[in-house]
Each structure stands twice: as C-alpha cells, then as structure tokens.
Amino acid sequence: MTAPVDPSREYIELAWKTAMKYLAEQNATIGNLRNRASGLSVISAFIVTFASTVGLLGRDAASAFPWPVSIALWAVVTVQLTLVMAIMWPVTVFYGPDLRDMLNADRWNAGRRAIDEPSVRALFERIQGNGRKVYKFKVLYVAAVTCLFVEVSIILGTVVAKG
Numbered sequence: 779m780t781a782p783v784d785p786s787r788e789y790i791e792l793a794w795k796t797a798m799k800y801l802a803e804q805n806a807t808i809g810n811l812r813n814r815a816s817g818l819s820v821i822s823a824f825i826v827t828f829a830s831t832v833g834l835l836g837r838d839a840a841s842a843f844p845w846p847v848s849i850a851l852w853a854v855v856t857v858q859l860t861l862v863m864a865i866m867w868p869v870t871v872f873y874g875p876d877l878r879d880m881l882n883a884d885r886w887n888a889g890r891r892a893i894d895e896p897s898v899r900a901l902f903e904r905i906q907g908n909g910r911k912v913y914k915f916k917v918l919y920v921a922a923v924t925c926l927f928v929e930v931s932i933i934l935g936t937v938v939a940k941g
C-alpha cells in the first residue's frame with residue numbers, strides 16, 4: 779500500500795518548478811536586452827561613421843552639417859550610448875536559491891524540507907525584484923532605440939534640407 783500524497787506538497791513543488799522556469803526566462807530576457815543594446819551601439823557607430831565619411835560632419839562648409847545639427851547629433855548619440863551603458867552595466871540579479879541554505883543542517887534539524895512554502899514565497903519575492911530590473915532594462919532599451927530613430931532622422935532631415 780502506498781503512502782497518501784499530500785496535495786499541498788504537490789502544489790508547493792509545482793510552484794517551485796514554475797518559479798525556477800520564470801527565473802530562467804528573466805535571465806534570458808536580460809541577456810537578450812543586453813545583446814540588442816550592444817547591437818544598437820554598433821549601428822549608431824556605423825551611422826555616425828558613414829555620415830562623417832561622406833563629409834556631412836566634415837570641415838567643408840558646402841557639404842557639412844550646420845553646427846547646431848552636429849551638436850544635436852552628438853547629444854543624441856551620447857544619450858543613446860549612456861542608455862546602452864546603463865543596460866550593459868553589471869547589476870545584481872537573483873538567479874536561483876542558495877543551495878547552501880537548502881542543504882543547511884539546521885534547516886533539516888528544524889524539520890523543514892528543502893522545498894517548502896516559506897522558500898517558495900521567498901523565491902517569488904526575489905522574482906518580483908528581478909521583474910522590476912527587467913522592466914527598467916526594457917524602458918532603457920526602448921529609449922535607446924528611440925535615440926537611434928532620432929539620430930537617423932537628424933541625418934536624413936539635414937541631407938534632404940541641404941538638397
């Protein structure tokens with residue numbers, strides 16, 4: 779005869795597995811945002827290099843951008859790269875539970891299991907903290923993409939205006 783199954787135990791284990799999957803998704807999202815942000819800086823550098831190569835930012839007064847436009851372009855690129863740097867900057871993110879805590883002898887002596895309700899609740903609190911950081915990275919990324927559009931618009935608008 780098999781021992782009766784504690785239904786609450788099954789729910790706790792399900793919540794634990796769900797939380798661990800969510801942590802993995804948060805980690806992947808942060809990695810993707812950082813990869814995309816580094817790509818934005820490369821694209822921005824290419825655009826500015828192209829603009830200066832064709833003489834738009836050069837010394838020739840006939841083909842160069844007016845100084846106010848050049849300053850605006852410099853400012854937008856500086857803001858964009860600052861946003862990218864904020865995304866790329868190392869931050870403390872919770873990746874998972876401390877295994878030392880789970881294997882702590884005091885925990886076992888107190889009759890607690892490795893995965894119990896307080897552990898799952900603490901895990902979800904950490905996930906919420908990660909969520910705020912992920913949201914911040916998303917906002918910074920959208921702002922950096924917006925800067926890229928502004929950068930391209932400044933260049934194209936000036937080229938069209940110069941005829």
